[in-house]
Amino acid sequence: MEKNLETIFQDKIDNEIKIEPKDWMPEKYRQTLIRQISQHAHSEIVGMLPEGNWITRAPSLRRKAILIAKVQDEAGHGLYLYSAAETLGISRDEMYDQLHTGKAKYSSIFNYPTLTWADIGAIGWLVDGAAILNQIPLCRTSFGPYARAMVRVCKEESFHQRQGFELLLTLSKGTEQQKAMCQDAINRWWWPSLMMFGPSDDASPNTAQSMQWKIKRFTNDELRQKFVDMIAEQVKVLNMTLPDKDLKWNAETKHYDFGKINWEEFWQVISGNGPCNKQRLDTRKKAWADGAWVREAASAYAEKKAAKQSMHAA
Amino acid sequence: MIAIRKFYYGDYGESKNGTADISSSNKTKNEWPLWEVFIRSKQGLDHKHAGSLHAADAAMAIENARDVYTRRMEGLSIWVVESKYIHASNPDDADALYDPANDKAYRHPTFYNLPDAVKHM
Ligand SMILES: [Fe+2]
Ligand SMILES: [Fe+2]
Numbered sequence: 001m002e003k004n005l006e007t008i009f010q011d012k013i014d015n016e017i018k019i020e021p022k023d024w025m026p027e028k029y030r031q032t033l034i035r036q037i038s039q040h041a042h043s044e045i046v047g048m049l050p051e052g053n054w055i056t057r058a059p060s061l062r063r064k065a066i067l068i069a070k071v072q073d074e075a076g077h078g079l080y081l082y083s084a085a086e087t088l089g090i091s092r093d094e095m096y097d098q099l100h101t102g103k104a105k106y107s108s109i110f111n112y113p114t115l116t117w118a119d120i121g122a123i124g125w126l127v128d129g130a131a132i133l134n135q136i137p138l139c140r141t142s143f144g145p146y147a148r149a150m151v152r153v154c155k156e157e158s159f160h161q162r163q164g165f166e167l168l169l170t171l172s173k174g175t176e177q178q179k180a181m182c183q184d185a186i187n188r189w190w191w192p193s194l195m196m197f198g199p200s201d202d203a204s205p206n207t208a209q210s211m212q213w214k215i216k217r218f219t220n221d222e223l224r225q226k227f228v229d230m231i232a233e234q235v236k237v238l239n240m241t242l243p244d245k246d247l248k249w250n251a252e253t254k255h256y257d258f259g260k261i262n263w264e265e266f267w268q269v270i271s272g273n274g275p276c277n278k279q280r281l282d283t284r285k286k287a288w289a290d291g292a293w294v295r296e297a298a299s300a301y302a303e304k305k306a307a308k309q310s311m312h313a314a
Numbered sequence: 315m316i317a318i319r320k321f322y323y324g325d326y327g328e329s330k331n332g333t334a335d336i337s338s339s340n341k342t343k344n345e346w347p348l349w350e351v352f353i354r355s356k357q358g359l360d361h362k363h364a365g366s367l368h369a370a371d372a373a374m375a376i377e378n379a380r381d382v383y384t385r386r387m388e389g390l391s392i393w394v395v396e397s398k399y400i401h402a403s404n405p406d407d408a409d410a411l412y413d414p415a416n417d418k419a420y421r422h423p424t425f426y427n428l429p430d431a432v433k434h435m
Contacts, residue, residue, distance in 0.1 A: 076382045298374065299370050
């Protein structure tokens with residue numbers, strides 16, 4: 001019986017038929033999705049923090065308006081994704097709880113600090129750029145609510161990368177100091193951006209299953225290579241360089257070769273020892289705690305209003 | 315463990331409407347209710363399901379829907395309905411419900427072969 005259901009399920013996936021929340025699914029599929037979607041949602045939410053730091057310090061009204069719009073988009077992305085995860089039977093509060101207690105992970109990239117204004121450009125160009133490559137194939141992921149959320153996210157994402165690149169382009173044509181700032185930001189964000197695609201394929205044992213279930217469409221290394229090929233070209237327009245002496249076009253593979261990623265650093269940051277892990281979590285927890293009275297007051301007000309209404313109706 | 319009544323996404327059918335299958339902790343006791351959001355993107359078109367969100371009441375649900383779902387002129391009108399009021403058909407019944415439509419090709423205009431001489435039909 002179980003086998004039969006599983007075969008029907010896999011047949012649907014093989015035929016590109018989306019799985020919807022009420023359809024039968026293997027428990028492992030549900031759990032994998034809850035973990036992946038909620039991690040993704042947490043990343044959008046925590047991702048607002050490094051950029052939010054610079055809203056009040058943006059150099060012009062134009063840049064400030066753009067940055068606010070971008071950060072607001074990320075809040076929306078978090079919401080779409082939390083909602084998608086909720087269809088799998090986990091509550092919003094449980095997910096928040098997992099984040100706040102450190103049980104759930106989020107993208108390690110957001111544990112790096114934003115030290116200069118140029119970092120805002122580098123984040124848009126590199127971090128959002130990497131995120132977009134991850135997200136585009138997810139628009140065709142097998143779970144319906146996740147795929148629909150990603151379509152919405154991808155639509156909004158495209159300006160994020162462009163505004164970042166434009167910001168860096170402006171700096172790259174500025175004073176010597178501005179150029180140096182631009183290069184410095186690229187140097188600091190390049191390697192962490194490469195790590196955003198996750199461990200290399202031989203170190204990610206769950207990839208095969210996720211590919212079979214079409215939760216994932218490309219492997220980590222495939223996406224990472226795509227990213228390197230894209231950025232290695234774009235950086236030329238900025239007249240800047242990437243901090244990798246091994247970066248070189250390979251005429252045979254038609255791809256860029258690149259240097260070794262420091263996976264030790266990656267695992268350190270993931271396990272809580274990045275430069276800002278503690279600060280990010282503390283900020284989140286404080287925001288949640290500080291907002292408690294608002295949530296309670298709104299609930300109390302809604303209850304009171306509903307009670308009044310039913311009195312009128314009676 | 316206390317099973318509490320929870321309301322998921324509108325995609326859940328009647329049988330799943332209510333009790334939680336995974337999270338039946340009391341973690342949700344303070345959660346604002348879930349709302350489904352429907353947006354009319356253009357005058358003359360139907361409202362279409364856009365997504366869902368949590369809000370304390372209908373007014374807040376509309377305000378939040380405006381903030382998350384219509385920042386780029388995606389809509390001119392918003393409907394919100396608390397998710398618990400959505401009743402859905404059960405996907406397990408899909409065969410019984412929709413199969414009978416399959417063998418009635420005569421309901422489609424292409425079923426009828428007419429000479430080419432017949433115009434405008
Ligand atoms: Fe995002
Ligand atoms: Fe973004």
